[in-house]
Amino acid sequence: MKKLLAWPLVAALFLSGATAFAQGMIADKYRAEMLPRFVSYVQIDSMSDNRAEWMTPGQEKMAQFLYDEIKAFGFPTYFSKDKYIYVNIPSNLKTRKAPKLGLSAHYDTTPDIIGNGVKPQVIKNYDGNPIVLKNNHVINFKSDPYLKNMIGKTIVTSDGTTNLGADDKAGLTIIVTLLQTLAENPKMPHGPIDIVLTPNEDVGRSAERLELEYYHPDYAYDFDGGVNGEVVIANFSADRVVVTAQGVNGHQSYAADNGYLNSVKPIADLIAVAVPTKFLPNHSRGDQGYLEPHHIEYDPVKNTHMVDCRLRYFDPEEGKRYLQGIQHTADSLQQVLGTKITVEITKQYENVAYGVKPEALGLLTAAMKEAGVTPKTQKERAGTTSAMIMAKHGFGGYTVFTGQNNPHAFTEWLSEEDMFKAYKVALNLVKQVAQMNATK
Numbered sequence: 001m002k003k004l005l006a007w008p009l010v011a012a013l014f015l016s017g018a019t020a021f022a023q024g025m026i027a028d029k030y031r032a033e034m035l036p037r038f039v040s041y042v043q044i045d046s047m048s049d050n051r052a053e054w055m056t057p058g059q060e061k062m063a064q065f066l067y068d069e070i071k072a073f074g075f076p077t078y079f080s081k082d083k084y085i086y087v088n089i090p091s092n093l094k095t096r097k098a099p100k101l102g103l104s105a106h107y108d109t110t111p112d113i114i115g116n117g118v119k120p121q122v123i124k125n126y127d128g129n130p131i132v133l134k135n136n137h138v139i140n141f142k143s144d145p146y147l148k149n150m151i152g153k154t155i156v157t158s159d160g161t162t163n164l165g166a167d168d169k170a171g172l173t174i175i176v177t178l179l180q181t182l183a184e185n186p187k188m189p190h191g192p193i194d195i196v197l198t199p200n201e202d203v204g205r206s207a208e209r210l211e212l213e214y215y216h217p218d219y220a221y222d223f224d225g226g227v228n229g230e231v232v233i234a235n236f237s238a239d240r241v242v243v244t245a246q247g248v249n250g251h252q253s254y255a256a257d258n259g260y261l262n263s264v265k266p267i268a269d270l271i272a273v274a275v276p277t278k279f280l281p282n283h284s285r286g287d288q289g290y291l292e293p294h295h296i297e298y299d300p301v302k303n304t305h306m307v308d309c310r311l312r313y314f315d316p317e318e319g320k321r322y323l324q325g326i327q328h329t330a331d332s333l334q335q336v337l338g339t340k341i342t343v344e345i346t347k348q349y350e351n352v353a354y355g356v357k358p359e360a361l362g363l364l365t366a367a368m369k370e371a372g373v374t375p376k377t378q379k380e381r382a383g384t385t386s387a388m389i390m391a392k393h394g395f396g397g398y399t400v401f402t403g404q405n406n407p408h409a410f411t412e413w414l415s416e417e418d419m420f421k422a423y424k425v426a427l428n429l430v431k432q433v434a435q436m437n438a439t440k
C-alpha cells in the first residue's frame with residue numbers, strides 16, 4: 001500500500017524533472033538562431049522621428065519584415081493599420097484555464113543618434129582588450145566595467161559610425177525566437193499569450209495607438225532592459241507642464257495707458273518663483289524627482305510666450321507639490337499682472353508600480369532563478385513602453401533585461417549571453433504562468 005502510494009509521487013517528480021530538462025534542451029537548441037536574427041534586424045533602418053506624423057518609412061519596412069517572419073509561425077497574428085504587430089496565442093491547456101501572459105518589445109531605434117546604416121561587428125571569444133571603433137570611439141573596462149564579464153564570450157558592436165540598435169532589437173530577437181520555439185514545440189504547455197511589437201517607443205508614443213482588444217494581459221513583461229538580471233520595478237511618473245502667458249498688443253511708448261503687455265515677463269517670473277535651482281535635474285538623484293523648464297516658445301500670431309516643463313517624480317505627493325507651486329504662482333501672477341496665464345498638464349508616462357499584480361514579481365523571479373539569473377530590481381529614472389501603457393491604459397508591467405548596453409550611443413553593445421538568458425527567462429515565464437489558475 002505504502003509503495004503504491006509513493007509511486008505517483010515518484011512519477012510526478014520524474015516528470016517535472018524531465019520537463020525542466022527538456023525545456024533546457026529546447027532553449028539551447030534555439031541559441032544558434034538568435035545571433036543571426038539579431039544581426040539581420042539591426043541592419044534594417046528603423047529610427048523613429050519626433051517630427052513624423054506617426055512613423056518613418058524605415059519603421060514601416062521593419063514592421064513588414066517582422067510581420068512576414070512571425071506570420072509564418074502560424075499563430076493568429078494581426079498587423080494593425082498603425083503597424084503594431086500583435087500575436088494572440090490561444091492556450092493549449094486541456095483541463096483548466098491559466099492567466100494571460102503578455103510580452104512586448106519595440107522595433108524603432110532612437111532618433112537621438114544616427115542609427116541607420118548599422119554595420120554590426122560580431123566579436124566571438126572576446127579577449128578583454130579595448131574595442132576601438134571608427135571615429136575614436138572606444139569600449140573598454142573603464143567606460144564599461146560590466147564588459148569584464150564578457151571575456152571569452154560573444155559581443156556585438158557597431159562599427160562606430162552609428163549606434164547598434166540593440167535597444168530594442170535584442171528584445172525583438174528574444175520574443176520572435178520564443179514564438180519560433182512555441183510554434184515548433186506545440187506540446188509545450190502554455191496558457192493564453194498576448195504579444196505586441198510596437199513602433200515609436202523612443203519618441204514616447206509606443207502606447208498611443210495600442211489596441212487593448214489585442215493586448216491586454218494579466219501579467220505584462222516588456223523586454224527592453226539592460227544587462228543580466230536587471231528588472232525595472234518602478235519608474236518616474238512623467239508630466240508635461242505647459243504654462244502660457246497672454247500678451248496684450250499696443251505700442252510700448254504708451255503702455256502706461258494702452259494696456260500693452262509683453263508676455264516674456266510673466267513667464268520669466270513664473271520660472272523664477274516656481275522653479276528654484278534646487279528643483280532642477282542636476283540636483284536630483286535616486287528617488288528624488290525634478291522640475292525642468294525645458295524650453296520657451298514665442299507665438300507672434302497669438303502674442304503668447306509659453307514655457308514647456310518636464311516634471312518627473314516617484315512619489316505622487318512630491319509631484320503634487322511641484323504642480324501646486326506652478327498653479328499657485330500662475331494664479332498670483334495673473335492677478336498681479338492682469339493677464340491670462342494658463343497651466344496645461346499632460347501625463348506622459350506613469351509609474352508601473354501602481355498597476356502591477358502582486359504576484360508579477362514572484363513569477364518573474366522564479367523564471368529568472370530557473371534560468372540561473374539573479375534578479376536585480378531597480379527603479380528607473382525614465383520610462384519605457386510599460387510606463388506608457390500604464391499612463392494610457394492603467395495596467396503596468398516590469399521591464400526585463402535583454403543584454404543591451406550603452407543604449408543611444410556609438411559605443412552601444414550587446415551581450416549575446418545575456419540576450420540568450422533573457423530568452424530563457426521568457427520561456428520560463430510561459431511555464432510559470434501556465435502553472436497558475438486563472439481567477440476569471
Ligand SMILES: [Zn+2]
Nearest residue numbers: 167168201224
Ligand atoms: Zn528601448
